[in-house]
Amino acid sequence: MSIRLTNGLLCGLLLAACISPAQAQSVSCTGIAEWNASTIYNPGDKLVYQGRLYQAATTIWNAPPTHCPSCGWYQDLGVCGTGTNTPPTATLTAPANGATFNAGANITVSANAADANGTVTQVQFFRGTTSLGIDTTSPYSVTWANASAGNYAIKAVATDNAGATGTSATANITVNTVGTPDTTAPSVPTGLAATSVTSSSINLSWNASTDNAGGSGIAGYDVYRNGTLVGSPAGTSFSSTGLAASTAYNFRVRARDNAGNASAQGAQITATTSAGGGSNDLPRHALVGYWHNFTNPSGPTIPISQISNDFDVIVVAFGDDAGNGNVSFTVDPGAGSEAQFIADVAAARSRGKKVVLSLGGQNGTVTLNNSTQVANFVNSMEDLIRYYGFDGVDIDLESGAGVSHGAPVQTNLVTAIKQLNTRIGPSFYLSMAPEHPYVQGGFAAYSGIWGAYLPIIDGLRQELDLIHVQYYNNGALYSPYSQNGLAEGSIDMLVGASLMLIEGFRTNNNTGVVFNGLRPDQVAFGLPSGPSSANSGQASSATIANALNCLTRLQSCGTIRPQQAYPTFRGVMTWSINWDRRDGFNFSRPVRATLNTLP
Template identity: 40%
Template sequence: MQLPGHLPRATLIALVAFVTLLSTLLPATAFAADRGAWAPNTQYTVGDIASYGGKAYDCRQSHFSLVGWEPPNVLALWLERTGNPPPDTQAPSTPPSLTSTAKTFDSVSLSWGTSTDNVGVTGYEVFTNGGAAASASTSGATSVTVTGLAENTTYTFTVKARDAAGNRSSASTAHSVTTSPRPANDTVAPSTPANLASAGVSSSSVSLSWGASTDNVGVTGYEVFVNGGASASATTAGATSVTVTGLAANTTYTFTVKARDAAGNRSTASNSISATTTGTQPVGNKILVGYWHNFDNGSTNIRLRDISAKFNVIQVAFAEPVGGAGSGNMAFTPYNSSVADFKADVALLKSQGRKVLISIGGANGTVHLDDAGARQNFVTTMQGLIDTYGFDGFDLDLEGSSLSLNGGDTDFRNPTTPRISNLIQATRQLLNQNGSGFILTMAPETAYVQGGMAAYGGPWGAYLPVIHALRDRLTYLHVQHYNTGTVTALDGRAYAQSTPDFHVAMAEMLLRGFPVGGNTSAMFPALRPDQILIGLPSSPQAAGGGYTTPANVHKALDYLLKGQSFGGTYVLRNTAGYPGFKGLMTWSINWDKFTNFEFSNSHRAYLDTYP
């Protein structure tokens, strides 16, 4: 929640309380549909559409707007539209320097320079002789081999870049290549590669080497097969070693190699060898929690079993409602995976000592349990998902209108709003059904938790009764320190996301407790340090705002964990810090891979310095 920072704290509390009350009193039908440009001092209701900064937003919570509550600043209130009008209409730049790097009688290898885009390039498409796209590459890959061509034939290629909104660049400069003639009368396959051996392992890779094959014309390369499946890696002629990457930690893999020649003949498979990657769970008792998303949003696809060993807890996102937000019927379907393969991946991660949870809701999965029927449907269908996939627990990532306090619901210790009391009961029932080792986590937005100090009503503080009622079984609470406006802290100052001050101030509110709605007789009690993590975007692309550089995150953690000040504005109430503070959460594992594991590598190394 963003508040005008120059006002006295008492005035802020009174102002926000008035705004919240006004939001609950005004009829939901007072306004509707397209509201034009967003404006402050305006009543908005669920279903309204407002524009700001060239983008359109859907109202997620009825509220009275104030200066500083612009849609991109308060995503608890507004959700950027993905339909019409599209938020991104700018095409990427034209790919430069298209050229060929190799050719055979039936293939041409191409490379080109990178394109740029106002949001981000998601891939490239290669066109042959001006026709439809013949081949494509994923984001970041600026090379591809076009296969299935005719021998001794000239082909003309162009490349276009595309972004997540479907915009395509203009075509690159055309490049022509003539395939080689097919080697005459070559039906002889290369000899079998000899002496395949492992030359080294890491937690995510295996290096292999083998003896060279011979051929009556010439060996053009080798293909490496993993666990008997399709080719996982290849080498050019003359190279008799390769490092296979993207493997899971502490896992045994079986490898074979085949040689190939220019005529497409392949040798028989080499000897088979097995190698086990290193790494179990990270040392120390600080943890990394990561959300693995079950959809493609332009980041990257990653199989569950291939998640970095640096993550201790994996949140599978998301289980979503079917049959309407209020039905209580929850479902989950693995993306680009069979149910059997996904279950096997969950089991593999669990065998490595990691915890795999199913996360509920997310930004688009509105869930509200307004009556006993929806509550029972929720318990039944969630238990079915837990039993099917073997999840170790579940995560409440409820956003938008999933949780909102009704008018007159003023005591977080005794909630009267049905969708809140039903959620508490359903969660408690699932916890009891699955035993004491079953994990419960929550990932609320700041408005729903820390925002409850300045005002309590509607979305503000709506998670507090859920956290309070379940604190005895709550394993981890990792509030999203992103996609938020400024939030008032214990010192009465408003702090902005992406700063060390913000992370320290928001965390200490949960470690010390705070007055709900500014009422010192209604104190939200402190949680244990081992229950608290900070939620962060793993990359600038992962969230609308809130990305914090690793160096600034570590400044915040040094202060929180051991009281080592970085000289910021916020001053810890507990000057010695909180050594039991548990760690970090990120959205998301997929975006972390997209940025070459900046988040997991830097923060795992930092957290491992603590016992």
């Protein structure tokens, strides 16, 4: 076992004083995920292990709570039982403790809230004992208008669906008396420009505004896209993400000061996103499935011609590593002869299906360490695509190919796919199916494998048709939308993880590089088709339908609700076509029916 402590804590020196067990206490473990070796646990995170509830005391993964009880890595909270309702938690995010304002200012008061075994129904904000207001939807905030001079204690109180409450730490602020109230707006921002453009994002910058002499100072800016407020950054830059390819957008910016005065909007600019990647003839909402070119407990390989018509994209699993960058493929006898396989692929494509060759899988390897191996990869892949009639390639390379930060494959894979795309032409189809630690895992940490696919995705966003991250076999997922990990198989995980790909996020606990979002039509989510196709991460048909309706219609959401609907969200991927067939199509049929009802 390899134990990982991100802060290098030597808890063995602390002996038994490091842990505070609750040997006889019965606690509720409802909604708390089981310990998972791949999950990063941060201080305060809760998990269940061997029937007991634990709370992480340091940032750690790959070490179960019982491995070293005296090390103090976890606090034992007690035996899982019926327990009682766990109160919600509230964390004040604004204003900061010690902040100062001028009298007359409009002060935004905001908080994050979460509930371990229920839902947050409201957050009420207080100035001392005086209520500033209540918000019932996340993100929770109110505005204290025309604040008067004085010293104040600000707090937030969250209430859950069982009536329990949790109170945030207090922020003590000062509102200063000013001789003359600031009623003058800042100067109008100038120099608005689009500094970079992709198929799904436009980065903007502008010149800083100034406030009047003796004024309250610049508080920030409001960015408008096509007349709608889309962001309020504190600085003079903004990334507008989740845009459609080859589309013109109008932008304007205004400035705000700390007294709540706003300038007029500056001059309008128009910027156009670049063309999208790959082919554009996928169904608006697609079902993607992996087809086994091998026999496993799901049964023998079946011919391509026997695949259910409910699938829009057939991903052939897998190509083989032929050494030195070369890729090969051999048809399993269960699929028929090579000639029959080629004919079946052509027939599926004639019905509008995509058929692509996947590289990787659990044990897949491809070596791309130098230019010779890149050339071999491109040449061999072009030959396979043209010989078998594939539409393109699916990238599922992970640990077997050495995908990690700083590895040559990160840049060489991008180079190889771009060359392959140029050779095949506009019909080339590209998809990706990494495990979520390689993608959204970059939010919690940005080294090793964590977030290692983000540079690859970013480098190929122009060529990319579809990414369907695997949300199974890897435990909870951490996101900007919750203080807790999002549980596998939940609406919140499917929605929150998809939003991270569409809206983008800052890596390394909000201290690292920014991943700019993709177009909604480039994103789908990946799930196991049934109880035997994966160790964990299964989702019910109802959960899948609710997640799709939440993303496309803002209906049937869990605790995470998008700020806008994404009606072009592409759909669902599953492992696998063969397991689904063995289980009586219990996945594909209800999911196909839901996809057919989406806007």
